[in-house]
Amino acid sequence: MNIKYFSWIRETVGKSEENLAKPETIASVKDLLDHLSSLSEHHATALRERVFVKVAVNQVHADHDAPIAEEDEIAIFPPVTGG
């Protein structure tokens, strides 16, 4: 899986992307967020407030209960503020 981070989530995690082999136990976006939170203090802090954690799977907005697969591009970011 290719994971991308944006905005203050990127800054808090400390990197803009990382590649991860998907553990078999991970089936949904929520599972992935839980797994990432266990990787480091920085990840845990960035992903703590789940209401501010938005996700896109393969460049399409997705809910936290959306399924994910090994080949997916998953982006994690705060609520958008364009316009």
Next chain:
Amino acid sequence: MATVSVQLEDFDINGEITSLKDENNDVGAIVTFTGTVRDIGGTLQSMTLEHYPGMTEKELERIAGVAEERWSLLGCRVIHRFGTLAPGDNIVLVLTLSEHREAAFQAADFLMDYLKSSAPFWKKEQTADSESWVQAKEKDESALKRW
């Protein structure tokens, strides 16, 4: 067919209007919305817009496609800038053309509401002594219920 652009450089509003208008003689209404960088009480030095290359273009095209299905438009153009901008600079242009004004007005309003809550952009404001990410507003999300 709507066209969308995500770009560093500024846009020419009159040039965009002219090129769309010249394609169609049935145009009777042209609506433009331009979003600009607001200087909050004279303290803002710059604003930086981050985006998600690839998804941003897809999302803008998707929203423009919905507007074209819903309203009878004779032209539709969306331009959104990214990078570092100064107070007063243009950020976004939404341009809609139709035979009568209702379609152009409503489609432009719809496009801005959806763009604000779903296009993957993030604004960071820089002042002389600090910088901070702009927080999403609740009212932007609730504005979608109008549609």
